[in-house]
Amino acid sequence: AQKITQTQPGMFVQEKEAVTLDCTYDTSDPSYGLFWYKQPSSGEMIFLIYQGSYDQQNATEGRYSLNFQKARKSANLVISASQLGDSAMYFCAMREGGGFKTIFGAGTRLFVKA
């Protein structure tokens, strides 16, 4: 069965510094996709970044990058130059194969300090 683990319930980071949010996963399907979503207090789920299991390079989207280590089954999110607006809940998620069923991790709440 697929599983997503986020071991950091809360993280603090100083504004303008980089922060890494951890995510490990488990699946027996060789084809899968890994996602990171941001959920501010308003509740909407904001897609940040995607990494496919066959992608050779780590995904990057602006200040977000995904540190994909396939052998270790980890997909950590790196946010560079943190901003106050980055304070939110962050969820790591996975989908297997070509389906849409998404499994979410428990989430990490990020606090950015001024």
Add this chain to the structure above:
Amino acid sequence: GAVVSQHPSRVICKSGTSVKIECRSLDFQATTMFWYRQFPKQSLMLMATSNEGSKATYEQGVEKDKFLINHASLTLSTLTVTSAHPEDSSFYICSAGLGGGIYEQYFGPGTRLTVT
């Protein structure tokens, strides 16, 4: 990106009544829609998968007679919480799949249900 709307954004209902939540894909046809439930400070838990024109597939532990899902068209799925109780109070989020592409899924803004 594609837009998914939910209505209402907030609803308060009395215990024992039913409440309907709509999920619409505004600028694309969604063959598959998903309903999630999120308790405060917790993760999203998948409740059911809704396919247009067929019965929804419910996750283990989710009462299909309590959470009625209808996906009558390619742009609309509804979740009806029947005979609501205070423990049904939660944040309900839908998502819609564009079809093809492992990452083409879009989330609605969520509906906060409070049952008094």
